Amino acid sequence: MSDIKPAPQTHIITADCPSQPGTVDVVTRFLYEQGFYINEIHSFDDTDKKRFFIRIEFRPDDEQAFDHNSFCSEFDKRAREFDMQWQLASSPFKSKVVIMVSKHDHCLNDLLYRYRTGDLAIEIPAIISNHPDLEELAKWHGIPYYHLPISKETKPEQEAKVWQIIQDCEADLVVLARYMQVLSSDMCKKLSGKAINIHHSLLPGFKGARPYYQAYDRGIKLVGATAHYVSDDLDEGPIISQGVETVDHCYYPQDLAAKGRDIECLTLSRAVRCHIEHRIFLHGQKTVVFAK
Numbered sequence: 001m002s003d004i005k006p007a008p009q010t011h012i013i014t015a016d017c018p019s020q021p022g023t024v025d026v027v028t029r030f031l032y033e034q035g036f037y038i039n040e041i042h043s044f045d046d047t048d049k050k051r052f053f054i055r056i057e058f059r060p061d062d063e064q065a066f067d068h069n070s071f072c073s074e075f076d077k078r079a080r081e082f083d084m085q086w087q088l089a090s091s092p093f094k095s096k097v098v099i100m101v102s103k104h105d106h107c108l109n110d111l112l113y114r115y116r117t118g119d120l121a122i123e124i125p126a127i128i129s130n131h132p133d134l135e136e137l138a139k140w141h142g143i144p145y146y147h148l149p150i151s152k153e154t155k156p157e158q159e160a161k162v163w164q165i166i167q168d169c170e171a172d173l174v175v176l177a178r179y180m181q182v183l184s185s186d187m188c189k190k191l192s193g194k195a196i197n198i199h200h201s202l203l204p205g206f207k208g209a210r211p212y213y214q215a216y217d218r219g220i221k222l223v224g225a226t227a228h229y230v231s232d233d234l235d236e237g238p239i240i241s242q243g244v245e246t247v248d249h250c251y252y253p254q255d256l257a258a259k260g261r262d263i264e265c266l267t268l269s270r271a272v273r274c275h276i277e278h279r280i281f282l283h284g285q286k287t288v289v290f291a292k
Helices: 023-033 068-081 106-117 135-140 155-168 185-190 211-217 253-276
Strands: 011-018 036-046 051-060 085-090 095-101 122-129 145-147 173-176 195-200 222-229 239-246 280-283 286-289
Touching: 011 023, 011 068, 023 036, 023 051, 023 068, 051 280, 068 085, 095 106, 095 155, 095 253, 106 122, 106 135, 106 253, 122 155, 135 145, 155 185, 173 253, 195 253, 211 253, 222 253, 239 253, 239 286
Parallel strands: 095 122, 095 173, 122 145, 173 195
Antiparallel strands: 011 051, 011 085, 036 051, 195 222, 222 239, 280 286
């Protein structure tokens, strides 16, 4: 028999409250008194908005059993004194992620690889697309694929089906992995804080078709991508992650597009990781992100 002991269960507590003395102490002292060991801690005080944010990953200092209800009940008593909003997550951290995609497969491929290898601790109960092109890829991974065509006339009906799938899957997160459709205001509201989109960084300067050709004609020197939460303002939701690389006159439109695809994959996966690891706080129109 193996002498290797299983890793102790880990927990993540995230909290935010009005800025005031003792905000770090109220959390860390409680964890110390309860016999927990802190693996990782991040905090930020927004002096402009007078708002404090903290994220702590912790584990039992011994093999004691973790009583979720007791922990929440006791910590809530202290949190209320600071008007603290808080959440607790416990391992194994396996978020259910529904992916939406159109025809471009690079972001989907990257997420599927990270899912398959365990690099991202996620489950993918469904892939939704307005085109049939990527169904075989989903089948190869054993993931249900829903082909839901859309037109201006059928948009409400199509989105109702999409929303039903998301609910049936009990999805924690929806990822628009180059889903080339604009979500309705109603869908954006339903998915507020629970849907991540990715787009190239050439916006808003090079809108519409063939953006990389437009960029090439203007001699662009930077190519990048932005991952953000979906909002009713198209491509202007709270930013989670951005990536950028320099290019030069040697890059033809197809080279710019290839570079852009690589950056989109990395930027989107980074944003998904931050979300599933509870590293993001929505803070008005922007985010506080405690990246590793």
